[in-house]
Amino acid sequence: MDTKDEAKEELKQDSPENENMKYAAHKKIIRIIVIAIGFLVAFLSLLVATSISWMFRTWTGLTMNELMFHIQSPLQGTDNGIIISYIVSCVLVSIGVILLVGIIYKIVKKKKGLILLTSAVISVAVAGTSINYMWSRLDITAYASNKSTYSTFIDDNYVDPKSVSITFPEQKRNLIYIYLESMENTYADKNHGGAFEKNVIPELTALSNKNENFSGDHETLNGGVSLNGTGWTVAAMFAQSSGLPLLIPIEGNSMNEQDTFLPGLTTIGDILKDAGYSQSLVLGSDANFGGRKLFYTQHGTYDIYDYYYSKDQGQIPEDYHVFWGYEDIKLFEFAKQHLLEVSASEEPFNMTILTVDTHFEDGYVCEDCQETFGDDQYANVMACSSKRVAEFVNWIQEQDFYENTTIVISGDHPTMDSDFCEDVENSYERKVYTTYINSAADTKSDAYRQYTTFDNFPTTLASLGAEIEGNRLGLGTNLFSSEATLLEKYDKNTIETELDKKSKLMDKLTEDIVVAEPEEDLTAEADTEDDSPEQPEITSAEIEVTSYDFRTGKYEIFVRNLPVDSNVQALRCAVWAEEDQSDLKWYEAELQPDGSYVAKVWAADFAFKVSEYNIHIYSLDTEGEPHLLAESIGEITR
Template identity: 60%
Template sequence: MSGLGITVTVIIGFLAVLILRSSSWMLKTWNNLSMEELVFHIKSPLQGTNEGMIRDYIVSCLIISLVIAVVLAAIFIITKKNRMAHRISILTTLVISGLTIVLSVRHVWTMLDITAFSNNHNTYSTFIDDNYVDPSDVSIKFPEKKRNLVYIYLESMEMTYADKNNGGAFKENVIPELTQLSLDNENFSGTENILNGGTSLTGTGWTVAAMFGQTSGLPLLIPIEDNSMNTQEHFFPGITSLGDILKSAGYQQSLLIGSEAEFGGRKLYFTEHGDYNMWDYNYFKNIGGIPQDYRVWWGFEDNYLFKFAKKKLTELSSSDEPFNLTMLTVDTHFEDGYLCPDCSDTFGDQYSDVMACSSKKVTEFVDWIKQQDFYDNTTIIISGDHPTMDSDFCDSVDEDYQRKVYTTYINSAVEPENTAYRDYATLDAFPTTLAAMGVNIDGNRLGLGTNLFSNTPTLIERFGIDSINAEFAKNSRLMENLTSDIKTDDDLNISEQETVEEVQTPVVTADLSVIPYDYRTGRFQVNINNLVTNGTVDLQAVRCAVWAAEDQSDLQWYEAEQREDGSYVVNVMARDFGYVQAVYNIDVYVSDTMGENQLVGRVNGEIVG
């Protein structure tokens, strides 16, 4: 019993330190963390999370907790011969550990206002229902000569990164070119001539939600994990978005991104609402724009993005039809960004240098557009997608400073009626984009957004940021109706019989096998034989997704090599997974010339010692 008592006490002590350190680390890593944001971070996959953040947690929390546990065990063993000292040490540890756990939980509970979060999610609000303006019910009139649109989402870009004199929050401006670009054009700061930008409200704080919000005027409040809309058959089929409106007006529309469009449901949303062409990582790899084995960061970096954008804009402008090219940069994604060869060591901090590099590249790209024949009839809109999720980049920002995304409207067809400094949300971009293109909107409101070129007050100007976020955190009958078709994890669990029926009419079949791990070569081999398609698949490549972790945080993609006999082989290298010994899932896909992936089947391989 004494040994058991020591063990239990050590475990309790370890948990107490771990909870204390973890709560402190969490609140420090994500400044001004809310419960909604915590839920998002917990549910989101680890893809995009820098290894440095994971190492920091291990060192700051896990290792320290283990060291304390070892010290406690040593103390208990040493004092075991002295019964009184032994009992006192165990009792003291239990009391201190209990208090530590209680106080840590209480502190987090208070800081995140979990009581209010719980109450909100059990309360219905009519705020969204009362203030939503359905675009299908609004008279929208385009000018006789329709203007082109170039909409550039800048990953994690905030006006915060500018210096204080220009409306930012930093001592030194790390985005000087973007700052000047916004000051020279329109950001709705009125006569104050400083930076101004959109506030990212609840439900708009990650990339797909930001893109959805700025084109639909709605927050992405869904009953599933935030980046899981790619698992659905439809993406808010009951709404009318910017893409829908432009499609009806005869626009040719395209989404250009350096990652895989499927992620987060972006492909589903932009194809269903506007029939956009998908020019993503897979597309350019399949047409030879980048090498087949090329992959950096999330796919390809912004150097490629702007190179491809110039070529595509040249092609689009040769048509008589108006166009909408929507782009998303990626180099500034957290944590610390992607340091390309063009980035200079100016600030001594990688993320600052990446932001500065992005500032130059984006401005140079805009300057290139201005030199093109199509520019006179083209509106350019540049907006950060959401505030950065980087763990420490904004540590020095005053708590009272309102962080907003970078915003500028270039070559607008209209001028603002209101010359005062406007308080607005990223949701207001929806009607404001159309207004900048010379479109007349009856009532100047679409979705939950307001046309900022008009005198109509925004929801933030009427109700305030905190009030709106509180209402967004509650349930809404309208949002429930708009998301009624979304299938949850339980809905997606297909019965065994349905699975059998689906397999009876496959589009692609193959015989899959695995040659066991060979420690001498450090690999196991996946063989794909007798690959047959039913004629509907224009086969371009065979790929394997390999992972062991439940959240797929270690996922690696492999291109299969075709043998002379027509079979395919993939060598899965242990070094790619840090030689972690585990059973690995292997999903085999075929890709067609349009970049579409179709699952062939799954096998398992194992890395053993």
């Protein structure tokens, strides 16, 4: 191409027509982006709104504590039905609405922008209304406030088993403790204290009324109330064994990732071990899940007979796996074998059994399940469990060791099934199924007792004939005594509110829990003022701020390598985000065994505001005077 042709080409490229084409192309790209953003905003807003609606339909009596549990819990074990329900009710509905808007947008010739804008605005408004409703119904403001506030309720009411005398009879009784997954009194008919028209658990109802459930002379079902920190399996087993809620700074089922399980705590397993009991845990799932194996081996040295034990011993085929492991029909057969073996020994035994077929969602239909309740699968599974447990108890009562054996049967927690109890009136108080069989103790009153699952801890020991000084252990009360329970002293809502708050006792018991490894080293050299005679020499101190952990709602500040002769009596951390320091919070750093200090900064203290936070660390000398030791930055992220 010669010079003349090149000049023509340049003129052509710079021509008004070409510029108009470029402008039109850019305008089209921008228009496509705006349309895409509009549809995306509308879709996400609809997804938020439908998700909130689905959430309250699925869990009719949802509380903020339960919501946090469901959000943090792994999907493992979750029935496909609940996942499909969410996809159909939320994802597909939102997609369907957006497709309908898209079709209308495509068909109309005029005011397309108005249609898209209107759809986006309406969707955002609906989402905003839904969020406001959720915020109000769950009282999230109060929840966040409680999580950042200390209460002395647990500290004041807790009775340390180490501080009281527990005396066993000369001939110690055996204990069989059966946890029934998701079993409530609710499933019985109204005439027997349940909430259903037809009794789903007739055998269990008869068993409870025939034995002891602390209903006094009312001849009706009674059971423990499941409070905050007791509403999932490992937390329920922990609460009934220790008299405390499982309030930990990590997700409730993540204790299997820890090296210890509250080693400073004394549980029923510790007490029975010291009394010479052989102990075992029998369950048809993986004992590691939720830290159950860790808890029972560290607190009582239990032998663990779980799903993997049965595979290793050839009790089930190597490739066998249904529901959570193996079903309850096998569980009770294996438990019989273990009972016959352990009862042959001269030492007393404690066997804990955990069922699984009645786990939400809808349970597991085994080969023995009958369609007594038609297509209501969960009711059929509950009815099957009721019959099977009663048959197992009958078998125990036929054995030679029964005469000197107490049986405790308790639901672990109220069911989390999405719709099984949706017709139960809000005024009905749902309690876990409870009965004590062949107890060595008698009740002191004919009154209908109000109690929680915490009370199972001392009551179980008393049912073995043990005498407990003061009749209280943990937060629990011996129900065979006339001592008042917490639920008989305080309103349930008061107890729930106080349990929601932070506790120095629980902080102490959970101090060994490792939340997360620091993801990056934000070490900064201490900024000391050497020319000040009042400032201690701490030039080698190292400051480290961990990344924010959204699961626990906090980040941590570590101060290490303080010289031994630095005369530091304490460390305090000032944390704030606002320029005027209007949100300033002070945190006392706790001295660790290795000489370092750690302070925990809770996002709830700052209303979970996403921001960078200034951190000033002050040392207090022997006179109590503060000196600026170092400065750093922390961050709360989404």
